[in-house]
Amino acid sequence: MNTQTLALAFLAATAIGGVAWVFLYPSLSGEKKAEARRSSVARPEPAARQADKNQRSRREQVEGTLKELDARRQKDKKVALSTRITQAGLSWSTQKFWIISGVLAAVAFMLTFIAGGGPLGSAGMAFAAGFGLPRWILNFLKKRRETAFLKALPDAVDVIVRGIKAGLPLFESIKVVAADAPEPLKGEFLAIIETQTIGMPLGEACARLFERMPLPEANFFGIVIAIQQKSGGNLSEALGNLSKVLRDRKKMREKIQAMSMEAKASAGIIGSLPPIVMLLVWITTPDYIALLWTHSTGQLMLVACLLWMACGILVMKKMINFDF
Known part of the structure; x- marks a missing residue:
């Protein structure tokens, strides 16, 4: 019994001592005063708090600008035909495009029908010439224009950076690029100058470059200018990084x-084999292969083969094209 009492007393004294150590030792040892003094020394000054507030405000402005531009891109994701014509560098109206497409379809139908292709084959050729060929030409012109734009854009940005470092305003530097740059970069920067001249802010005018030239690089340029116009910063450094x-x-x-290139060459060889074999058979034994366009069953088979070949070419193109 005495042993148990002593043990309980020892545990109680230990617990009381521990509690006293936790609550009383900091006050007795001066640790609280030291901690308060360290906090007062480390407390930020009003200027530091203001700088941190300004930095957070600028970050919020940048995030707001990026969200606004992204929302605009999502809203305008569906490209109209008039916009596609502009992106191809043509000055046609939509009505003129449809007239040319109709003329091509009529000419293809007449030539195929006169050559003995039959109504079904003539209709297929008319659809391909009136609907597919004009759009393929638009895409070809658009890609060629984008390639020329990307080739000249880094040099144009370097000219703007050197102009800003020399003391020229941003608008004057863009004028220098518009005066000396090759097409289509010259035309795009002239469009920026014209839209800014009629009262549109320069940042928004540069952001609209992406609508006429749908490239990530053009989007980068518009975002950098738009953010700098709204939140400030070292524009020459930002454009140099760009x-x-x-x-x-x-x-x-x-x-x-x-x-x-190896995969593209293989895809080209595989895709060109059926037309080449068909041409060789027609040269050697024309009566044997003529059933494909003189008989209705042969015409159906020919249309089905063309569709499957198109699907195969599109699949191979998707496999060998890389986006980054």
């Missing part, structure tokens, strides 16, 4: 193109 990014993307694109 120029470096553009050149790195160009190197990556060329590297990807070199690595995918």
